Amino acid sequence: MTEDSDGPTENPQPPSPEQAPEDVYAEWAELRAERPVSRNENDIWRVARYADVREILKDHRSYSSEVAQRFGDDDGSAPLMLFSDPPEHDRLRNLVNRAFTPRRIAEQAGPIEARCEALVQDLVSSSEADLVESLAAPLPVGVIATMLGVEDGDFAEFKRWSDTIFKDIGEVLIGTPSEATQAAGAEMAGYFLERIAELRRKPQPHLLSDLVHVETEEGRLTDAELLMFCGLLLIAGNETTTSLIVGGVRVFHEIPGSFERLKASPEEVPSFIEETLRYHSPFKVTLRRAARDIELHGETIAAGELVLPMIASANRDERVFDRADEFVADRSPNPHLAFGLGIHSCLGSTLARMEGRIAIESLLRHLDGIQLAKIDLAELDGFGAPTSVPVTLQRAA
Numbered sequence: 469m470t471e472d473s474d475g476p477t478e479n480p481q482p483p484s485p486e487q488a489p490e491d492v493y494a495e496w497a498e499l500r501a502e503r504p505v506s507r508n509e510n511d512i513w514r515v516a517r518y519a520d521v522r523e524i525l526k527d528h529r530s531y532s533s534e535v536a537q538r539f540g541d542d543d544g545s546a547p548l549m550l551f552s553d554p555p556e557h558d559r560l561r562n563l564v565n566r567a568f569t570p571r572r573i574a575e576q577a578g579p580i581e582a583r584c585e586a587l588v589q590d591l592v593s594s595s596e597a598d599l600v601e602s603l604a605a606p607l608p609v610g611v612i613a614t615m616l617g618v619e620d621g622d623f624a625e626f627k628r629w630s631d632t633i634f635k636d637i638g639e640v641l642i643g644t645p646s647e648a649t650q651a652a653g654a655e656m657a658g659y660f661l662e663r664i665a666e667l668r669r670k671p672q673p674h675l676l677s678d679l680v681h682v683e684t685e686e687g688r689l690t691d692a693e694l695l696m697f698c699g700l701l702l703i704a705g706n707e708t709t710t711s712l713i714v715g716g717v718r719v720f721h722e723i724p725g726s727f728e729r730l731k732a733s734p735e736e737v738p739s740f741i742e743e744t745l746r747y748h749s750p751f752k753v754t755l756r757r758a759a760r761d762i763e764l765h766g767e768t769i770a771a772g773e774l775v776l777p778m779i780a781s782a783n784r785d786e787r788v789f790d791r792a793d794e795f796v797a798d799r800s801p802n803p804h805l806a807f808g809l810g811i812h813s814c815l816g817s818t819l820a821r822m823e824g825r826i827a828i829e830s831l832l833r834h835l836d837g838i839q840l841a842k843i844d845l846a847e848l849d850g851f852g853a854p855t856s857v858p859v860t861l862q863r864a865a
């Protein structure tokens with residue numbers, strides 16, 4: 469259900485998501501306290517406490533990542549690295565790690581700053597805007613497009629494919645994608661296969677080119693694996709980063725004075741980002757399949773059953789975090805699980821942190837304040853990133 473304000477006002481009163489009956493955080497607190505392991509409405513096991521989520525993420529032998537129904541289908545496509553187990557996973561990750569180097573990531577800082585500056589300049593040109601449309605979505609799509617060498621003229625197409633795929637992401641991951649999604653996927657595959665062929669002949673200074681040429685004693689990435697990786701970057705790197713930027717602005721809205729404090733001490737942005745990752749975790753749950761019968765808190769998870777480690781709930785666990793339901797901007801240590809743990813831990817965490825930091829710093833520079841004009845908890849706390857977050861802005865004097 470949506471809790472609307474009456475539109476922008478001079479001093480908007482923060483709507484109070486905590487009081488909403490469908491507040492997911494209250495529901496998760498109840499799960500952590502009463503039913504740390506329980507079945508959801510689809511009969512999938514939910515695991516709500518930090519210690520258990522941590523253990524599941526670490527123990528890839530007991531909890532397999534081969535969760536997709538179509539995994540192993542013989543359609544010529546390569547399995548998503550995120551949904552594969554060793555040894556397949558390790559071979560892919562080793563190859564990809566060689567290309568996804570700190571240098572490649574560090575050199576994104578300049579282009580991200582420039583892209584962000586242009587988007588924020590545009591955003592602050594009026595007093596009302598859609599945060600997702602203006603900044604939080606185009607920034608990460610643009611970053612990934614650059615890393616994959618998508619040329620300016622092809623950017624609109626790339627954005628259209630990625631938007632179409634995202635609208636149907638649940639089915640893409642573990643179901644049957646719509647015809648429109650399949651068509652977008654096929655067009656994108658055709659585009660990247662051409663680029664890959666060109667890059668084999670003539671390398672370029674970007675991540676996709678590095679991936680095309682990377683080689684270990686285990687060989688190279690095949691065309692199908694390269695396509696898988698382009699898709700995985702889109703799936704794993706876009707919506708999550710959109711959610712992080714939205715999460716930061718949501719904190720400004722929910723906690724009076726937080727914007728002003730951070731604007732006065734911008735050197736605290738990195739720890740603000742860490743706490744945002746904990747407090748409004750973008751990747752709320754992930755998925756595993758039990759590889760054996762497992763006893764957990766008196767429940768038996770049978771081999772083959774699906775398990776949802778609830779990352780966002782773990783990150784609010786009062787057993788681990790003091791004042792777990794409070795946003796503590798300088799929390800230290802902050803051992804959140806927002807980027808996962810173990811062999812599948814986020815490949816793009818440094819990049820995501822950089823994008824989040826640059827976006828928040830840019831908003832602080834250009835604004836004197838920002839509020840959500842409408843709180844739609846279904847959008848904000850849903851599985852993927854919100855598609856629209858209207859905001860009101862006060863441009864810096």
Ligand code: HEM
Pocket residue numbers: 525549550551561612700701704705706708709712749750751754755779805806807808809811812813814815816817819820821
């Ligand atoms: C705030 C933003 C992000 C968050 C919260 C996030 C979170 C995560 C989490 C929790 C996982 C592990 C999932 C699991 O174990 O099932 C993961 C994996 C992954 N992420 Fe991120 N991610 C973010 C941004 C990015 C970006 C920007 C990229 C790349 C451009 C990226 C690429 C990946 C990849 C490739 C994997 C799979 C790693 C593997 O299977 O070995 N992520 N991410």
